[in-house]
Amino acid sequence: MSDTGSWTGPWTGSAWLEHTVLAAVPLAREVAGSEVRAGLDAGLDVDLMTDGFVMELVSAALVARVQAGDLAARDAMVALGALLEAGPPVVGEDIVSAYLIHVPSPGQPGGEIADGLGPRVRAALDQDRDHRNEPAVAAFLDRLLRAVPALRPLADAERYGYHDEVLAHPFLSDVAERAVALLTGGAALEIDDDWTDQERAEALRLFTSAAPDPVAEVRAVLDFFESELGSAPEVDELVTAAFVDMLPDEDEPGAEILGLLGPRLRAELRQAR
Structure with a gap:
């Protein structure tokens, strides 16, 4: 474990990130300190404070400032990119990915x-953003x-990359969350007390709105999945891993959805559990 002293407190990151990357970009170092301290104060385990985790926090915070017109944040992101370009490939790959995500x-x-x-x-960015779903999944x-x-607003919230593709696994996991939320009147949503009003409103918009007949929507989703199982191996894997595995247990809120499953979905659920 590295101890970064007054700027962050204890964390599990490498000396390379601390002394070669962040130390060379004062604004990035400042942001890292603020974000790590906030995470620790919120109760995050120090073992989560890896190079990749810290770099993603820094990238997210700096890009938010860039999009608000902060030129110093833009210069800091450019400087970080140059340092990562020159960094040791084996040590730096997870940090490169964390930097690029935002x-x-x-x-x-x-x-x-x-x-x-x-x-x-740039090659790492292009490889990640040049995302295409498999034809059967698309x-x-x-x-x-x-x-x-x-479900279109949920799909739009999970679009990504140069081709504006829907990220299939996150989207179907969101579909499962919406179905359970609809059946519980939103009670199953895990909305933290520290969420902003905007974050809370967005969650309610995505997972509870535009459903005049919630049960009818859930049945339509389940009937569709039931009819699609067996159409292609890629689809079966997606439905099972991203939707069925996300359904609640019998003693959890929203468990009534289990009674609405068709025979194919029930079989997938039994096999998964």
Whole structure:
């Protein structure tokens, strides 16, 4: 464990990140200290404070400032990208990924950060953002959104990359969460007390709104999955891993959804558990 003293307190990051990367970019160092202290004060385990975790916190905070027009934050992100470009490949891969997750794509606000990346880091960005769903999965998602249009806001919230693809696994996990929330009148949503009013309103919009007949929507989703199981191995894996595995246990809120499952979904649930 490294002890960074007054700027963060104890954490599990490497000396390379602390002394070579963050120390060279004062604003990044300042943000890291603030974010790590806030996490520790909120009760996060110090073992979570890895290089990747800290870099993602820094990237998220700096990019938020960039998008608000902060030129110093933009310069800090550019400087971090240059340091990661020159960094040791084996040590730096997880940090590169954590840095890139919040970097805007070229052409988006703040996209000049991506435009200035060196070849190694830019290649990692392009590989990650050039995401395409498998054809069977893409067709499945299209059929789902046509069958249950109320799910489109959830799908739009999970779009990512150069091709604006829906991230299939996170989306279907959100579908499961919405179904359970609809059946419980929103009581099953895990909304933290420290969420802002905006975050709370967005969660309610995505997971409880636009459902005049909640049970009918849930039945439509379940009937669709029931009919799709067996259509393609990729679809079966997706439905099981991202939806069925996310359903509540019999003693948890929203367990009434288990009684609405068709025989194929029940079989997948038994096999998964």
